[in-house]
Each structure stands twice: as structure tokens, then as C-alpha cells.
Amino acid sequence: MPMSSPLPSPMALNKPQSPSMFKKRSTQSLAPTSAASYLSALSQADARARNGNPTSSPTSTPALSLSSSVTSSSEDTVLNEFELDNVDGLSLPMHPPTSEQVFTTVHSEFGHCANEEYRLTSQHTPGALVTGHVDQDPPYYILLSTYISYLILIVLGHIRDFIGKRLKSGAYKHLMPRDGYAPLNSDFDSFYTRRLKTRMDECFSQPVTGVAGRTILLLDRISPDYNHTQIFTGTRTRALNISSYNYLGFAQGRGGCADAVEESIKRYGISSCGSRLEGGSSDLHTASEALVARFVGMEDALISSMGFATNSTIIPALVGKGCLVISDELNHASIRFGVRISGAVVRMFKHNDMKSLENLLKEVISQGQPKTHRPWKKILIIVEGLYSMEGTLVNLPAIIELKKKYKSTLRLTVGDAYNHPGPAPSSSLPLWLSLPPSLLSGTEGDTRIRRLAFNSRYLHNGLIKLGFITYGHPASPIVPILLFNPGKMNMFHRMMKDRQTPIVVVVVAYPATPLVTSRVRFCVSAAHTKDDIDCVLRACDDIGDVLDLKHGIPKGERWTIEDVVSRAADVANL
Structure with a gap:
């Protein structure tokens, strides 16, 4: 491809292509290739941030210190500002802020969401019962097809092991026990790793770079041998990150x-x-x-x-x-x-x-x-x-x-007489520690907690209304969706990543879960906006129809995706 051709779209970057094509594309990256160019790019980006150059991000403000303005965004936000074309909807807010709204965060790290309707206070009323989650069982044909799928994979795996041990070829050397050593592939865990998990390794251990905030950069890779080895293509894909333990959204490159x-x-x-x-x-x-x-x-x-x-x-x-x-x-x-x-x-x-x-x-x-x-x-x-x-x-x-x-002595002071002391006074902090007033007073922390509560309940209840089988409490920032069939794990991961707005998810399987209850585990953050949750719900709605995942029975009628998105506040308060 000629160097003068335009940059490919995010969808094109995710399509399988030859390594030579990826090698050509990798040269289009704006990342510096030498230490001198790297330092030059850093100084230029720092100057733009301090001088208020309009070519810098309009939704971010300079950091509190000079040094943090250089290191705040690292390679993926300062040096690659060409990504602000927002073709994937991740670099800039979907709805531009008004003149009264001032944000001190980078939108790609902590989403800008000033609408107070998308806040929720989640707390337990003293004396009230905590309702437990009632698990839903899938239809029998789903469980039957899941067992049959694993049975086929296990039979084929044993056949490959049987033939491989007798061929004694280089590809099967790992199956041969060494003299004087016990075999390493004699138990089910070893067999599962070699013959089942390896075939699905595309959805596990996705390499990333940069701050694990609202978005994250994926290092693109391909595998010519069914995931036994992975080859980096040299390209990167920015994706909506709903897979990291970043509950309050403090995984940021700049800020207090x-x-x-x-x-x-x-x-x-x-x-x-x-x-x-x-x-x-x-x-x-x-x-x-x-x-x-x-x-x-x-x-x-x-x-x-x-x-x-x-x-x-x-x-x-x-x-x-x-x-x-x-x-x-x-x-x-x-x-x-x-x-x-x-x-x-x-x-x-x-x-x-x-x-x-x-x-x-x-x-x-x-x-x-x-x-x-x-x-x-x-x-x-x-x-x-x-x-x-x-x-x-x-x-x-x-x-x-x-x-x-039972008159335990395990010395908890939690009860009717317990009064929470609240935030610590600023005098208890080290003298050298300088925090923004909103962070020091606790108002920013309270806002983040309320944003997290809304996002968690909105996603959890929205998925239920769409017909998915989910686990967990509505207030939990961990929202699992049951996939069951092993073939659907890799497809769900790939289809989410290949959307116009790429989404990176965590797929969990045995031994972290029972064999037949594999799942996708969404990790909600206060950094996500309502538009981000809408994006995840729309993606799940489309993929759920394709992969036949909507087997839940919600209370009342099942809603359409447009009903869920337009009535987000009602969904969160269900």
C-alpha cells in the first residue's frame, strides 16, 4: 500500500491480513523512532499544553505540575493526537460540553458526563432485608449443546494426543515424557489447557498499553498456528475499556x-x-x-x-x-x-x-x-x-x-451505635501533598461513587430487560453475562472488538468458573459515561441475537434496545 494512501479505518485494522501488509501499515504510526524525536515530540506537546494551543485536546486542561503535563498522557495521548478525529467515538464526547462546563480530565481516560440524571445513590436502609440474586437456568437445549460441544472437543483432543504421541514429530514433542520425569500432561487441567483453552486464546491475555482508564490501546496480533504463537502486527486499536478494575476511574494520566x-x-x-x-x-x-x-x-x-x-x-x-x-x-x-x-x-x-x-x-x-x-x-x-x-x-x-x-468476640463496631467518622481533615495529610479542592473535600469522590452506582445499575438492569442471563447484585460494578457454549466465547470477544466503536471485554472460563458456565465479565467504572453504557448495551443486543444469548426471563415484558436507552434513568431505578 503506498505511503500516500489515507489511514485505514478501525474496522479495516481488525480484519485478518498478511504480515507484510501489517508491516507496511506499522510505518504510518506517528510514534517516534529515536530518542531524539521522542524528546522533541514530548517538548512540543508540553509547549502546546502550556500555551493553550488550539490543536491540543479541547477537553483537557494542563496538569498541576510541569512534569506531569509531559508524562500525563504518555505515548498514546500526547504523541498521537491525530486520533482526535473521533471516528470511533472515544476521543471526544458524543455531546459537546457547554461553555459553563469545565472538565479537568482527558475524555479518553475519564468520560465527560455532566447530566445529573445519570447519578444514583446506592445505600442500604438499616433494618431492611438484603435481597439475594436468583439465578436463572437456561433452556435445556443450551445446556445439552454445551455438553456436546465440550464432548466433541475432548474426543478430538484425545485423538490428536493419541496420534501425536505415535508420530513423535516436532509438533508433539511436548507430549513426550522425558526419561526420569513424570509426564506433564497426565491430568485434565493440562489437557484442557493444551486442547481447549489454546484454541480460544485470542480472547484471553489481550496485550495492552497505556493507562487502563475509560479507553485502552490494544496491541494488535495475529496467530498463524491456532494460537500456539502470537505475532504482533505493529498496529494498535483504541477500544472502550470495560474490563479493568477501575471502579472509581482514578486510572488517569493527569489529575490530582x-x-x-x-x-x-x-x-x-x-x-x-x-x-x-x-x-x-x-x-x-x-x-x-x-x-x-x-x-x-x-x-x-x-x-x-x-x-x-x-x-x-x-x-x-x-x-x-x-x-x-x-x-x-x-x-x-x-x-x-x-x-x-x-x-x-x-x-x-x-x-x-x-x-x-x-x-x-x-x-x-x-x-x-x-x-x-x-x-x-x-x-x-x-x-x-x-x-x-x-x-x-x-x-x-x-x-x-x-x-x-451467637455473641461473637471476631470485635466489630458496626451496628446501630456506629457513626462513620467521614473524610479525614486536610491537616492529617503530608504537607508536601497538594490536592485539588474538590478532591480534598470529598465532593469529587462522592460524584464518582454516584456515577459508578448509576452505571452499574443501568448496565445490569438493561441487560436483564434485553433478555440476557446475568449474575450478581444490581449495585455491583461486576456484571457477568452467561455464554455457556465454548464456541461463543471467542466469537463474542471478536465481535465486540470488531465494532465501529471497539470494545474490549474479559471472557472467563474454566477453571475460574464451572465448566459449563463460561461468561463475559463486564467491569463498570465511574469513568464510563451514559453513552458508553449505551454503546455496550447496543453491542450486546446485536451480538446476543447472532449468538443466541437471550435466554433470560425479565420481570415484565422484554424491552427493545431503544426503550432501554431512552429510559435509562427508569432502568437504573428498577
Whole structure:
């Protein structure tokens, strides 16, 4: 293709083409090819931002500091400002802001949405029952076709393994056990990874770059050998990001949080260079823990690394031999691992089922430890606040009532007499930390929470009205859609990414979920606008008809997509 030809459309970039074609297109990228050109582009972009050049983004303002104005948007927003043609509807708002509206964020990172109708306050009324989610079962032919699909894949996989082991060709060397070593492909997990998951790897582990905000840049790739290897084409696709844990939308390249992080890195670096016991603790740790303790109304708090490290290391410090852990059956693997290495006995109850939990409490308290029937040294109930694969919220009021009923000592101060202390005063923050007034007072945080509540309920209830089977609580920012059939996982991912406004989603399958309940997991953010949720709903409506996914039975009649979009406020308040 000649270099003088116009840039291809986003749809054209996603069509399968030869590697040579991609190589030619990759030369059209405006990314600098040398350090000198890179620094030159940075300085030019910084000058435009500080001088108010009209060629810069009209919806963004310079960052609080000079250095953040350079690093705020990184390569994907500062150096590639040609993307502001908005052909995909992601760079600029669908509805231009009025002269009274002033936004201090980049639209591609945090969507501009000033309509107060698209805000919602989600809170629990004291004394009211928390209604649980009722799962819907698909038609029998969906389950039957899903089982048949997996059966066919398993049979074909075993045939390939049988033939491959006897051919002993290079493509099947990984199947051959080495002398003196046990075979690595003897269990079902290994077989599933090689023969089932690999064929669907296009919808897993999508490489990305840039800030994981409202939008994200996908690194385009192709595979000539059924996903055994992936080849980067050199092109990138900007997509609407509804797959990241960015609930409050603070994944931004510029703004108050970004400036605070930048300043702290200048002062403290990016690592504490050791465990806190051995000198890895700083005044930031102490101040942060004091703020958390004040926020939850406790004497002190402990901050640890998020995720697997927290549960697998802290749980053994809380319980040990002679203790009992009562765990929700859908708790994360990190919790299960932490309980296992603690030496404590573990009993599980049905997911979010308070009757099952109470019956189990009665049994373990009355029976005591096995064989000796001595009282347990400690009984610890472990639940999650938000279950990331189901989208369900813990029924915390009911658990607190059980704690009161059985006179637990696990020292919670949550109850009728508990008064939330509210935001911390500005005097408790470090002197060098400078935050915008709206962020310091908590008004911006409150707005983000209300935006998240609306987006979550709108998407969840909208999908139900369109006829999809979803899991989870309407207030949950995790919204799963059931796909069931393995062939639909890859197609759903590809069809969402190939739309005029590309959408990147997370497809979840075994072993993260049961084998036949594969799903798409939408992660809603306060950075999304109402137009973004409309875009997702329209895409799901179109793809749901093609892939036969609308098997839910909503309360009342099923709505059309136009009814859902035009009555968004009513849908969110259902």
C-alpha cells in the first residue's frame, strides 16, 4: 500500500491480513523512532499544553505540575493526537460540553458526563432485608449443546494426543515424557489447557498499553498456528475499556491523584526495598494506616499488598491449629490457600446463604473440635465484599446479626451505635501533598461513587430487560453475562472488538468458573459515561441475537434496545 494512501479505518485494522501488509501499515504510526524525536515530540506537546494551543485536546486542561503535563498522557495521548478525529467515538464526547462546563480530565481516560440524571445513590436502609440474586437456568437445549460441544472437543483432543504421541514429530514433542520425569500432561487441567483453552486464546491475555482508564490501546496480533504463537502486527486499536478494575476511574494520566503519585515517587521512589519489619516501613505507611483507621472508626489499621499476598500471608497470622475457618464456597483461591497453610480446620457454607451459615455455626459451636469435642480456640468467618466472578455482594447486615446472636468476640463496631467518622481533615495529610479542592473535600469522590452506582445499575438492569442471563447484585460494578457454549466465547470477544466503536471485554472460563458456565465479565467504572453504557448495551443486543444469548426471563415484558436507552434513568431505578 503506498505511503500516500489515507489511514485505514478501525474496522479495516481488525480484519485478518498478511504480515507484510501489517508491516507496511506499522510505518504510518506517528510514534517516534529515536530518542531524539521522542524528546522533541514530548517538548512540543508540553509547549502546546502550556500555551493553550488550539490543536491540543479541547477537553483537557494542563496538569498541576510541569512534569506531569509531559508524562500525563504518555505515548498514546500526547504523541498521537491525530486520533482526535473521533471516528470511533472515544476521543471526544458524543455531546459537546457547554461553555459553563469545565472538565479537568482527558475524555479518553475519564468520560465527560455532566447530566445529573445519570447519578444514583446506592445505600442500604438499616433494618431492611438484603435481597439475594436468583439465578436463572437456561433452556435445556443450551445446556445439552454445551455438553456436546465440550464432548466433541475432548474426543478430538484425545485423538490428536493419541496420534501425536505415535508420530513423535516436532509438533508433539511436548507430549513426550522425558526419561526420569513424570509426564506433564497426565491430568485434565493440562489437557484442557493444551486442547481447549489454546484454541480460544485470542480472547484471553489481550496485550495492552497505556493507562487502563475509560479507553485502552490494544496491541494488535495475529496467530498463524491456532494460537500456539502470537505475532504482533505493529498496529494498535483504541477500544472502550470495560474490563479493568477501575471502579472509581482514578486510572488517569493527569489529575490530582496522578500528581500526588508523581510527587511521592520523586520523594520516596517506587519501592520500599524490603519488608516493613526489616526497614521497609516509611512515614507514608504510618500516615496511610492512620487515615484508614480513622475512616473505618478503629484504633489502628494494617495495610498490605493487595490480592494473593494479603490473604495467603495474613490468614495464617490470625488462625492456626485448633481454630476453625468458616468460608464461603466461592471465596477466592488466595483465601483457600491462606487457610490451607494456616493449619486451621475449614468448613464451607453455600454462597451468600445465611441459613446455611447459621446452621453451620450451630453445628460447629455445639460439637466443638473433631474427636475431642473441645471448644474451638477461635472461629473465623471469611467472606468477600464483592465476588469478582459472580458479581454478588456479601450480605453484611445478616452476618453482623449472626455475630450478635451467637455473641461473637471476631470485635466489630458496626451496628446501630456506629457513626462513620467521614473524610479525614486536610491537616492529617503530608504537607508536601497538594490536592485539588474538590478532591480534598470529598465532593469529587462522592460524584464518582454516584456515577459508578448509576452505571452499574443501568448496565445490569438493561441487560436483564434485553433478555440476557446475568449474575450478581444490581449495585455491583461486576456484571457477568452467561455464554455457556465454548464456541461463543471467542466469537463474542471478536465481535465486540470488531465494532465501529471497539470494545474490549474479559471472557472467563474454566477453571475460574464451572465448566459449563463460561461468561463475559463486564467491569463498570465511574469513568464510563451514559453513552458508553449505551454503546455496550447496543453491542450486546446485536451480538446476543447472532449468538443466541437471550435466554433470560425479565420481570415484565422484554424491552427493545431503544426503550432501554431512552429510559435509562427508569432502568437504573428498577
